[in-house]
Amino acid sequence: MVTHHIPSTLEETLKLLETNLYQVMCGGTDLMVQSRSWANTVPKLVKPLVFISQLSELNFIEETPDYIEIGSVTSYETLLNSSLVPKVLKDTIIEIAAPGIRHVGTLGGNIANASPAADAVCTLIALDAIVEIMSSNSIRTEKICDFIIGVKKTTLKPNEIIRSIKIPNVEHDYANFYKVGGRKADAISKVSLCVLCNVKDNIITKFRIAFGAVGPKVASNIKTDELFVGKTIDEIKNNIDDYTKKYASLITPIDDQRSTKEYRHKVALNMIKAFIETL
Amino acid sequence: MKDMMYAKTIRSKIVKGTIKSITIPPLPEGYFTVSREDILSKNIVKIIFEDMPYYSTGEINHLNEPIMLVVGSDMEIIKQIVDEIKIEYSEENGVFDESQKTIAYHFKKGNPKRAFKNAEKVIEMTYHTGLQEQAYIEPQGFIVYEEDEKVTLIGSIQCPYYVKNAVVYALGCSSDQVRVIQAAVGGAFGGKEEYPSLIACQLAVAVKKVHKPIKLIFEREEDILSTTKRHPSRITLKAAINELNNVTSISADIAIDGGAYTGLSSVVLSRAMIAVSGAYTFENLEVLGHVIKTNTVPNGAFRGFGAPQMFFAIEMFMHHIAKETHQDSFAFRMRHIARQGDKTSTSGTFRDPILLEDLIRVATEKSKYHSKALAYSQPGIYKGIGMSIFLHGCGFTGSGESTHIKAQVKLLKTKDGLVHILVAAVDMGQGIKTTLPKIVSQILEIPIERCIFNYPDTDNVPDSGPTVASRTIMIVGGLVARAAKELKENWIDNLEQIVTKRYVQPSYIKYDESKFKGDAYPAYSWGVSVVEVSVDPITYQTKILNVVSAYDVGKEIDERIIQGQAEGGIVQGIAYGYLENMSANKGVIKQKNLTDYIIPTTLDVSKMSTYILDNPYQYGPFGAKGAGELTLIGGAPAVALAIQMAINKNITKIPVTPEYVMELMHDDD
């Protein structure tokens, strides 16, 4: 019988994963909920586990000239306390769950879990972050917006693990995260939005938006974003409704137990508009 | 406990229909299923209206209806058995509208017909309120065991004697064969009033079959999906307005959704109907009420018991009438508030002084209600302030106390001078483990440490009635105070002494239940709540900015306990009005856990101020009346009125979710 493993090195971990038999357990804040069984019985797991939160090789925050690189098992709390982590990502993290979850939850888990409502994913997509993926004999990188392909779907193979997340080391004049949840803490997003923007001489030089919880995956479209680039702020403000509506087709939410599609759609557009008004 | 067994409930997967077949795998030794075949006497949970079976009869009326228990010692094995049990159903269409009525009540005050005939103007509105989940943090649960023939149940419950009586009825045994012990209760708010009796009956039958102790604890999701909640309602109000722009009569048509089984719904309905006047006096009333039956989880007791629904409707309606008749809403409401000597909605009399004007003055001054209301009425500010005025009848409706409950309390003084307070009242956070000893210690003039209050055990305490209906301090506390006085007069050192007291209704209280006529309650507690909000025009979310309340609860026995009741109650009431959203689609509840059923966190509450005005009630201990439910009632109307002001649209349903606010704000787009 295959049983759970708690490896002490990354190498050992990758070797185990090479058998394609295991599922990775990191902070557990998604996986333990999903495999919830009956109190005081073992969780309902599809595959045996390889625990990774103890791997120090994956627990780091580093700065290179091009990137801030974050090890996949680094906890949210650690990120909040680091001076290297971009402010907009911290602003996002502080809106995730509550302290008890933030002490153990990770970016790796948030990304691999690939929920359309994942808050960190929303911001990382806007930031054009790159996911570094590793198996025992390869390392590959992928843009996070390509890595996540649908509800709970990524390109991760059973023998792979997310090693790190690389965030391009660029400054933004505006970098905001907005979350609309059912309440002020411990809430899953009904809709969320990360917007990054640079302005030079009254002209937009960068515009990047990602929306959470409005479709099967966090939504973004560089082509739409580029329609803003090169425009003056006045041009955009004078035609604010037209510019806002350019995102309408990107926002394809559903009705569920948390909200309605009309609400999500409207609020997502309202938030873009409200952002433009702050420029 | 040695040899503990565990139980897991198998529940229906359909909303309506019948069970065609149940296939149970071969069970290992020591594992059992327990279902209706094992019942020794009656398959009915003894509540008011006896229609709810505790093991499905084969006819399914709601999703997650309990069918059987799987009992055994290893939880992993139980889990496997549960997975292997196959049930086939023949499914039918459920009913979710008002077409099935189980209970219909009607009453009148004065001559409503004439009032409507002579009216200058008639205004009508319909209001809707949603489900609310008690969301006590500790789920339901029991441990049951058998000693000789006797069944003992230990549980997280509000009403030990309800459980005991239900189990005696279910087993068909004598009363001394059942013992119920209350465990520490992690909050209840009505949710552990009648529902635990159902689990208790299931377990009593089970323990008679397996003869080993059994533990059954609900999972959160199971708790949310299968236990009772606050009744949704549809309330249509019609007002007759005279030439002075006053209301001469209200006609009300009230429907509350009892879910699949009626249970306590009739009592909830009467509370709602009696509350029809709000805290106002109307000379003439015509009130029609129905409990409707739908194929959803049964609804039941929840702090306020029908009153929160009605107060939301009447407060919104009063405001609406003022607007429709172009008058200042505050002045209009003040003209109608109840005063001492007025006839109540059931033609009884408000005998005691009413401090409403003082309460309103305190609450409006401390909240700056008038200046803020003026400032916020400008467009584009998106802020609002709402005031609700309310009352709550203390104790059971009508002659319930004297005819049904007949409460008894006992004080036992031991030789060494300890006084045991023997009552069936349960402390589930509302503080009676402090308040009752405080009453006894003050009367006997002995240190509070010498007054002992323990968790009730039906083998030791008399039936002082359930811990419900804001009755514990006023009724039970009142009896305890009387017993203490008697003990004081007859106190003899070094002698064991027992004093027993039984409830006697004040002689002036006369009530005809069938006609809704007379004094429905011996006394009323009163309150005014002011809630201030802002609404975000981008996200349509409401933020609570400030809450000020003033109450008349007779006399506060412990300041901090009243403050705790006040803050906890109003937070639940406000959240009922704008935050807590539970909806069912064709009998399927959509919000099934605490992730999706949103209750407030620390970050959702604002500053709260509570003011208590003294107005001692002759028959309450030191003048105290009820406080437990009152504080919840004003929350929803106050927050809804505040949001209404902030967005300048008519609100007709709660919860006022951001989705609903969006709809209202764009209804003219």
Place this chain on the structure above:
Amino acid sequence: MMMIKFILNGEHVEIESDPSRRLLDVLRSDFNLIGVKEGCGEGECGACSILLNHHVVNSCLLPLGNIINQEIMTIEGFKTTKRYQIIEQAYIDAGAVQCGFCTPGMVMATESLLHMNPSPSDFEIKIALSGSLCRCTGYNMIIEAVKIAAERGEGLW
């Protein structure tokens, strides 16, 4: 099954168990530490809060395999400290305990906060307790209790 070692309330312990089990269950059934409560089993209510290396964590979501050689503190272990006594008295004095079901979790969240931030603002207190649901109090009396504890326990954290 696996031998798992960790530090529980200051003592080295080991247990032969399935590492996927919830720490909550292990604490309650294997170590009989029943001050840890289960209110939801899905990380929402905070009744199961414990300290993992001094940080508040929901033990209903913490698999045993994640705590090897880590320090776990439950309310039972914390009870022996001076800081607990200060917090407990503050909770009583402020009227922060009604049914008490949320209290152990609230107290753990309080300790976690004061450990990192001995003189928190109201807002910081609210954030620190935002993962613990209380259905009885309406919270303000609990927030008051934390403020009182921070004041009275000055120097202890």
